[in-house]
Amino acid sequence: MTMHDACAVDQHLTLAPKRIGDLENRPLCLSGKGVTKVFGTGAKQTVAVDHVDFAFHEGELVSIVGESGSGKTTLAKMLLGLISVTQGEICFQGKPRDISTSRKKREYWKGIQAIFQDPFSAFNVFNKIDTVLLDCIHMTGGRGLPHAKKVEMMEEACCFVNLKYAELTNKYPFELSGGQMQRLMIARVFLLKPRILVADEPTSMIDACSRATILDMLLQLRDEIGMTILFITHDIGLAYYISDSVYIMEHGKIVEQGTADEVILTPKAPYTKRLISDVPKIYEPWDLTTV
Amino acid sequence: MKNTIRQVFHSPKFVVGFCIFMAILLTMLVYPFINPGDPLKMIGLGTFAEPGTYVSMYDSVGAPFSTFKIPDADVKRLDKLLTQEDRAKMREWLELAQVDVSELDVGDMDSLLAMWKQHYDPEIRIPGMIKAVRNYYIRLNNSILSASVSDTLKVTDTDEATGETIEKTKISKTDYVNVDDVANVISLPLGTDNFGRDTLKQLVAACGVSISIGLIAGAVATALGLLLGLLAGYLGGWVDDFIMFFTNIFTVIPSFVLLILINYSINQDQRGAGTVALVIGLTSWVWTTRSVRSQVISLRNRDHVNLSRLSGHSLPRIILTDILPYIASYVMMAFILQVSSGILAEAQLSLLGLGPKTTEVPTLGLMMNWAMLYSAHLNGSWWAYFPVILVIALISFSLNLMNTGLDQVFNPTLRE
Ligand SMILES: Nc1ncnc2c1ncn2[C@@H]1O[C@H](COP(=O)(O)OP(=O)(O)OP(=O)(O)O)[C@@H](O)[C@H]1O
Ligand SMILES: [Mg+2]
Numbered sequence: 001m002t003m004h005d006a007c008a009v010d011q012h013l014t015l016a017p018k019r020i021g022d023l024e025n026r027p028l029c030l031s032g033k034g035v036t037k038v039f040g041t042g043a044k045q046t047v048a049v050d051h052v053d054f055a056f057h058e059g060e061l062v063s064i065v066g067e068s069g070s071g072k073t074t075l076a077k078m079l080l081g082l083i084s085v086t087q088g089e090i091c092f093q094g095k096p097r098d099i100s101t102s103r104k105k106r107e108y109w110k111g112i113q114a115i116f117q118d119p120f121s122a123f124n125v126f127n128k129i130d131t132v133l134l135d136c137i138h139m140t141g142g143r144g145l146p147h148a149k150k151v152e153m154m155e156e157a158c159c160f161v162n163l164k165y166a167e168l169t170n171k172y173p174f175e176l177s178g179g180q181m182q183r184l185m186i187a188r189v190f191l192l193k194p195r196i197l198v199a200d201e202p203t204s205m206i207d208a209c210s211r212a213t214i215l216d217m218l219l220q221l222r223d224e225i226g227m228t229i230l231f232i233t234h235d236i237g238l239a240y241y242i243s244d245s246v247y248i249m250e251h252g253k254i255v256e257q258g259t260a261d262e263v264i265l266t267p268k269a270p271y272t273k274r275l276i277s278d279v280p281k282i283y284e285p286w287d288l289t290t291v
Numbered sequence: 292m293k294n295t296i297r298q299v300f301h302s303p304k305f306v307v308g309f310c311i312f313m314a315i316l317l318t319m320l321v322y323p324f325i326n327p328g329d330p331l332k333m334i335g336l337g338t339f340a341e342p343g344t345y346v347s348m349y350d351s352v353g354a355p356f357s358t359f360k361i362p363d364a365d366v367k368r369l370d371k372l373l374t375q376e377d378r379a380k381m382r383e384w385l386e387l388a389q390v391d392v393s394e395l396d397v398g399d400m401d402s403l404l405a406m407w408k409q410h411y412d413p414e415i416r417i418p419g420m421i422k423a424v425r426n427y428y429i430r431l432n433n434s435i436l437s438a439s440v441s442d443t444l445k446v447t448d449t450d451e452a453t454g455e456t457i458e459k460t461k462i463s464k465t466d467y468v469n470v471d472d473v474a475n476v477i478s479l480p481l482g483t484d485n486f487g488r489d490t491l492k493q494l495v496a497a498c499g500v501s502i503s504i505g506l507i508a509g510a511v512a513t514a515l516g517l518l519l520g521l522l523a524g525y526l527g528g529w530v531d532d533f534i535m536f537f538t539n540i541f542t543v544i545p546s547f548v549l550l551i552l553i554n555y556s557i558n559q560d561q562r563g564a565g566t567v568a569l570v571i572g573l574t575s576w577v578w579t580t581r582s583v584r585s586q587v588i589s590l591r592n593r594d595h596v597n598l599s600r601l602s603g604h605s606l607p608r609i610i611l612t613d614i615l616p617y618i619a620s621y622v623m624m625a626f627i628l629q630v631s632s633g634i635l636a637e638a639q640l641s642l643l644g645l646g647p648k649t650t651e652v653p654t655l656g657l658m659m660n661w662a663m664l665y666s667a668h669l670n671g672s673w674w675a676y677f678p679v680i681l682v683i684a685l686i687s688f689s690l691n692l693m694n695t696g697l698d699q700v701f702n703p704t705l706r707e
Binding site: 077080082102105106109110113114116117118121122123124125126127132135136139 | 593594595597598599600601602603604605606612613616617
């Protein structure tokens, strides 16, 4: 890979993995028991997520790994409250989650936000970038702020993701590149500062160079704001590198879970072993540019 | 947005359709100023006056005249008097009367007339000729004689008090009146219809009414279809089931049959143009509902809608800003098609006698209905129905052309 030179600036991540230690002592922020999602009825029934149990701690970076079609996005949407749960219970910050009314949903979404897989389809093409960012300020109660203050907040958010606010005003999202759009998405999260961030394959649609930058930003969000990040990926090597704990998903079921070192260095489930054997350089120091 | 509009006006099909439609609209707006008055006023007492300019005979008598000596005036006068058919009949008579017509050329007026005057005698009875035909020849002969008799016509009047005949004026064959000097001249480019009404004026008015019917019907159908489609598609669940239940019922019953039944059940006097438009609109929302629904279903799970929900937007705002703009072009096209089919539906209904009541406003369909009832198509009064058909065709052609143009702009796979 010749990407190496081009991305020399973004090489903060070629070091050994960084884990937060005391997982057990942290409070639970999102957990679920027997969470199931069935699409369709009768003969056309698909069980996308099948009796899944999980527990995510505050400030943890959890990876959910599985191949295409294993139900990762479906699980993420259930966690986000975007689709209904067929069966099972989800607890948010220790209490059973209640999103029965739109007011309660809005309250819930102040605590949990998302980054989507495909940045190109994630923005309304009729809305300007300012609208996207202003909506976030309004959602966190900044509706009454003076305009100058709002601009300052947007500038700060853009600065965090290495974008220039002055260049973005009056532009539409589709006028940006994929990587820039994904960074704009992170700027949104930066403004909203939710407790939990669900990142559904945030780097799968963009090039290796932008990928490192995005991952770096996610780690920064975790370290600086203490966000819990649910990182969904099909790439077990990447998961090993950045996460504290890992869940392996196959056909809607969680087949293995534990800390990243446990799961990847001593895999038990055959599916995990197969996933690991597909990645050639897993035991060498990880170079993100070859991901 | 601006870009899209520019793109739309770069599509040749759209531009052609738009120009035709605008020309029709412009005519509709301007013509009533040129020729004001009630389009349903009966000006003629007979039916189906031919297209042309009508000069008042009464007024031309007193009008100032100039004298012209035009060499072939007489020939022309006779030409107008005797049709080709009359001349063929004259030759036929001569033949039957055993006159040698082998050298006669019917096109040569002078020799035909000379031979006719020489041989024709109303007393001659040709064996086998029925009375009606004999009378026809007598009438023909009289008009030929009167045309060639005198060089001047006397116009006389009767004094009411004394009963005396007063000579008003003499009209010579060489007298010509300037049309501008005649007080009453009416121009009827499309003649009159069966009730003696100016067909062109009526057509322009009917065009306006029919387009408004189309617009109302289209607006009602599109609004209803859009609303139901959005609700069914976005909300899903029992709302969807409920709406789709009705939609399916309406899909199974052909909407035209429904239209006929509803219109039949409304009394003729209550069936104004507005009512008919409303009924057409209320029976044609089904397809818009179905297709809007399916588009909304595919849109509602898109990430941009999810993002909007995560940003705490309310349901109306999501529908207005995240769903509607994405289907706006489609809705626009559906609207244009609905307008076009609304106009056609009115025409069809009126042809069946189930259109708007006939006393208030003309519509394109009613004009067709009248022309058909008074058998304009049988007696050769083409001006009573052909222009109407042409206008209907032009309107729906232009609307469909605009639609295809829009389709090409909004649906890149159709671009050449
Ligand atoms: N709206 C839906 N209706 C019916 N079936 C669905 C729907 N969404 C997902 N599925 C099914 O659920 C299963 C899991 O899909 P999901 O999108 O969660 O996979 P994924 O793990 O995110 O895959 P990828 O890595 O390709 O994104 C698939 O078999 C899919 O066909
Ligand atoms: Mg997915």
